[in-house]
Amino acid sequence: MRGVTVRDALDGAQTAIGASGSDTARLDAELLLAHALGVNRAALYSDPQREVTGPAVRTYQDLVRRRSVTHEPVAYLLGSKGFRSIDLEVDGRVLVPRPETELLVEVALGLEPGSRVLDVGTGSGAVALALKHERPDLEVTASDISSAALELAQANARRLQLDVSFFEADLLTGLDGDWDAILSNPPYVAERDSASLPADVVAHEPARALFGGEDGLDVVRPLVEAAAQSGAKLLALEIGAGQSDEVAKLIDEAGFERTSRHSDLAGIERVVVGER
Ligand SMILES: C[S@@+](CC[C@H](N)C(=O)[O-])C[C@H]1O[C@@H](n2cnc3c(N)ncnc32)[C@H](O)[C@@H]1O
Structure with missing residues (x-):
């Protein structure tokens, strides 16, 4: 995932997560990418052309794999849930x-x-x-x-x-x-x-x-x-x-x-x- 933009990173993950059966694939991808980048979701919308680089790339790939391959709940991957x-x-x-x-x-x-x-x-x-x-x-x-x-x-x-x-x-x-x-x-x-x-x-x-x-x-x-x-x-x-x-x-x-x-x-x- 070298040199991909936020938008491309989200599109790719949405496809993988959706194919694994999640009904909330786009939301899942956004939450995982925001977590990997250490920003909130709003930041993804305000700068969709931002490049995803550095350690966040590996972190995000790992989270998307765990979500789509081993079906781990997003809240467990993020480690927290708002209530x-x-x-x-x-x-x-x-x-x-x-x-x-x-x-x-x-x-x-x-x-x-x-x-x-x-x-x-x-x-x-x-x-x-x-x-x-x-x-x-x-x-x-x-x-x-x-x-x-x-x-x-x-x-x-x-x-x-x-x-x-x-x-x-x-x-x-x-x-x-x-x-x-x-x-x-x-x-x-x-x-x-x-x-x-x-x-x-x-x-x-x-x-x-x-x-x-x-x-x-x-x-x-x-x-x-x-x-x-x-x-x-x-x-x-x-x-x-x-x-x-x-x-x-x-x-x-x-x-x-x-x-x-x-x-x-x-x-x-x-x-x-x-x-x-
Ligand atoms: C549906 S979860 C609810 C957890 C939390 N209250 C919530 O709403 O997110 C049910 C909880 O009841 C606990 N539980 C199951 N059987 C129980 C029992 N006999 N006595 C006490 N707690 C029990 C489970 O360990 C689990 O934490």
Whole structure:
């Protein structure tokens, strides 16, 4: 790639990445090139004839190869992902935070001042840390069954200087707390749907962060039960497309008095809330 312009570098990578199955090939190429050059994406648009030279050439080629040949998620290649108003470090230990999960944080913004909140299955810390960032008055705790994920979540909390407590736990087992609200984006993909997931997701994101058994609700069911028994006044769960009726029924039957559903920007009922 000696002497190529930004435009040519992007066109070539877009072709390779697109051929490997990414639906966002141009965006992927732009993010990777901006990362290799140490600039933001806007700089690529303002100077498309700029030459890509020096060590950035090798760095970019390597990133494009990893994206198109081994299907590594762009966020892992960049090492970070924006989520609401914070940037989280991410790697193969955690799920890449998704834009639709921002809705879970939005739902929690309405909590009473000083509420005690637990984020179950925190992964990178996305929900807990974004919430603490936007509502410093809340007492936020985060848990995960994965010690590897917790290491990264704690590193994110330290870097962002956010005061969140972290615990390793299987759902609420062994957690001592009097929560006002429990939030969770649990693993909810049905095993039978794994073939429909993009190649980069299946190959690189932790299976335990994705799959919830045959119908996707193997973690949701015990979580709803445990949340009901904990006495929390509010439970908010992110769910998959088509799961809202079943999950609202579970929450209702567990003893929450009111359920509500919140749709994401694609119009999919993405968060179910139980309150009492
Ligand atoms: C879909 S990911 C969500 C990660 C993060 N909250 C986010 O939204 O980006 C689900 C997380 O739940 C964790 N998890 C899976 N089973 C669990 C369990 N039984 N108890 C606690 N955490 C669990 C996984 O390790 C993973 O980090």
